[in-house]
Amino acid sequence: MEIVELKVNLASPERVPSRDGYGHGLVDAGKMDENVVALGADITASVRVDWFQKEFPERFFSVGIAEQDQMCIAAGLALMGKVPFVTNYGVFLAGRAWDQIRTTVCYSNLNVKLGGAHGGISVGADGATHQALEEIALMRCLPNMKVIVPADAIEARKATVAIAKTYGPAYVRFGREKVPVVTDEATPFEIGKAYCCKDGTDVAIVACGAMVYEALVAAEKLAKSGISAMVINNHTVKPIDKDTLIEAAKKTKAVVTAEEHQLMGGMGSAVLEVLAQNYPVPARMVGVEDRFGESGDPDTLMKAFGLTSDHIVEVAKEVLKMKMAR
Amino acid sequence: MFRNLNEGQLRAKTKELRTKILKMLCEAGSGHSGGSLSSIDILTVLYNKVMNHDPKNPKYPGRDRFVLSKGHVCPALYVVLADCGYFDESHLMTLRKYGSILQGHPYMHKTPGLDVSSGSLGQGLSVAVGMALGARMDKGNQRVYCLMGDGEQQEGQIWEAAMAAGHYKLDNLCGIVDQNRLQIDGFVKDVMNIEPLADKWTAFNWNVIRCDGHDMSSIENAFAQAAAFKGKPSVIIADTVKGKGVSFMENKCNWHGVAPNKEQLETAMCELECD
Incomplete structure (x- = not known):
């Protein structure tokens, strides 16, 4: 198993919104390939597509508040050889335009890229309507679709460039709020390749998005109780890295998954689908438990919904009890 | 222009294509008869007299594009594509069957x-809008057609x-717009009235x-007017009859998604050939 040491100061990490990484990545992709185009749906600055618009005004198309039209116009552009990026809040992108994504984009395997903003409960004050908690499930069940949930802004930038370089529909999820930066420029990123960012022997915490940081903090806390936790950054939910997951399960014999998403159908479900069929071990999941979000400041919400390092520690101890009882 | 057919030749062509549509639907045992018959004349003119395309080189970038937004009438498009030489006519009888290149609704990677x-x-x-924007970006001369x-x-x-x-x-x-005035539940005006349709398109800044x-x-004249009009997209509202050409199918909403059985096919063939 590849072990990638992350040089993050867990006590006081630098904090950057992952949407900034997407915005920079889109500009990078635009510079790399003149066929990259972007479609805006009125929230262009909020999802950081205004940076691309300023750099390449002739390659930016405003479609107004019309998510379904936005998706299918992108499909038409893809059919003419363009590499269109459709960016919107995750709820409206993956939800409002789901049939368009399914039947027009994925069925024909068109080269349309989706940037899902405002992923997770940490959207905060806007409340449940704007907190995307279901997109991973909605997207990963579609044939041909790739789903990536970067851990931070740097990884979001790399993921955005990577999906531009790789043919086919792909969804990259990013958040609104400032979150700890855990990777750096030198950290490898490859679609479909999870990596171990902290080695351990007692339990493996498999996380994606901002929960990678929480998992690293949880591992540090567990170490104080004499528990050796491994942390896996499982940034690509689809295609999922079976080999790394099975290897982690074989080594630790206990797994915790952690994500800022509904438990049903999300990254954790994807991980447990692999393990249940290949190497079943005691497992528990951290995520949103079949409920809608609500308004509040991000930190309060993450605590209220059990999406913190403390909660991961608690769940890891439970799974260890299950392991011992075997 | 793909073929330089005169009006009489075109009319003969559409009669022949109507019989093929009905035969393939009968063989499939399901499919959309009414709308296929209402749209076949438009598609025949489009592929023979209007669009720039090449069956020997189906993907050449400079071709005009066609989007069948009302995908369920694909039997009409399939017979036109076969007639143009995109694939062998023998495939028509495999419509909707397992392994066929002719899916129940259009699938670009098979046909x-x-x-x-x-x-x-x-x-x-919307897909057609994306294609038209893409063509414009590349300063291409392609035109994009979309049948709804x-x-x-x-x-x-x-x-x-x-x-x-x-x-x-x-x-x-x-x-x-293939305006045959019928949909599955009945007349469009009763199911959910869309009129005044021309005014709507005009209000959305289209040439109607x-x-x-x-x-x-x-x-043919309508397509020529559309091509000549500059500064706005054009929409052709085509007055049609659902099930056109087969008396017992004409203007009957229950023929929307039904294929003729062998007896009905025979009756229809007689009508089309005697016409």
Whole structure:
């Protein structure tokens, strides 16, 4: 198993919104390939597509508040050889335009890229309507679709460039709020390749998005109780890295998954689908438990919904009890 | 222009294609008879006299594009594509069967000559808008055509796309509404009235052209007007009859999604051949 040491100061990490990484990545992709185009749906600055618009005004198309039209116009552009990026809040992108994504984009395997903003409960004050908690499930069940949930802004930038370089529909999820930066420029990123960012022997915490940081903090806390936790950054939910997951399960014999998403159908479900069929071990999941979000400041919400390092520690101890009882 | 057929030859061609549509639907045992017969004349004119395309080189970038937004009438498109030489006529009798290149709704990766897959109503015009924008970006001369149903005008996304095409002044885009006035549940005006349809398109900044969707020269003339009009996208509202050419199918909403049985096929063949 590849072990990638992350040089993050867990006590006081630098904090950057992952949407900034997407915005920079889109500009990078635009510079790399003149066929990259972007479609805006009125929230262009909020999802950081205004940076691309300023750099390449002739390659930016405003479609107004019309998510379904936005998706299918992108499909038409893809059919003419363009590499269109459709960016919107995750709820409206993956939800409002789901049939368009399914039947027009994925069925024909068109080269349309989706940037899902405002992923997770940490959207905060806007409340449940704007907190995307279901997109991973909605997207990963579609044939041909790739789903990536970067851990931070740097990884979001790399993921955005990577999906531009790789043919086919792909969804990259990013958040609104400032979150700890855990990777750096030198950290490898490859679609479909999870990596171990902290080695351990007692339990493996498999996380994606901002929960990678929480998992690293949880591992540090567990170490104080004499528990050796491994942390896996499982940034690509689809295609999922079976080999790394099975290897982690074989080594630790206990797994915790952690994500800022509904438990049903999300990254954790994807991980447990692999393990249940290949190497079943005691497992528990951290995520949103079949409920809608609500308004509040991000930190309060993450605590209220059990999406913190403390909660991961608690769940890891439970799974260890299950392991011992075997 | 693909073939230089005169009006009489075109009319003979559509009669022949109507019989093929009915035969393939009968063999399939299911499929959409009514709308295939209402749209076949438009498609025949489009592929023979209007569009720039090459069956020997189906994917050449400079070709005009066609989007069948009302994907369920693909039997009409399949017979036209086969007639143009995109694939062998023998495939027609495999419609809707396992392993066929002719899926129940259009799938671009199986059927040569299809520019896009379709089947979920309301999405095709947006795809056509994207194609027209792409052609314009590359300063290409391609024109983009999109056939919609009149029942399909009830889909909200049609009007999102209409707004976008008007906004971007896409005069390389031509929409066609096959106005046969029927949908599955009954008359369009009773299920959900779409009128005044021409006024709606005008209000969305489109050039509106009307034609008789079963008259070859009326259809051809409408496409010529659309191509000549600059500064706005054009829409042709084609007055058609659902089930056109087969008396017991004409203007009957229950023939929307039904294929003829062998007896009905025989009766229909007699009518078409005696006509």
